[in-house]
Amino acid sequence: MAVPATRRTIGQLLQQAWTEIPEIVATTGMGLIGIALGGIAVRNYYQNDGDNRRYKKVYVIMRPDDPRVAKIRKG
Secondary structure: OOOOOOOOOHHHHHHHHHHHHHHHHHHHHHHHHHHHHHHHHHHHHHOOOOOOOOHOOOOOOOOOOOOOOHHHHHH
């Protein structure tokens, strides 16, 4: 007869994992933090118009009253 599986909470499983394989648990946590920070950085980059390539390769002449000029003067 099979032994019934015991129910463990997530906290108990993490504690056992930290005891048995601390390197894997620590690097997994650091990796997840790095991915989250990278996602935030990419979102901020595009939100603040960091990829403004249309003005970097070719000279573009604009009138001073064009609303796109404000973005160029900020950067």
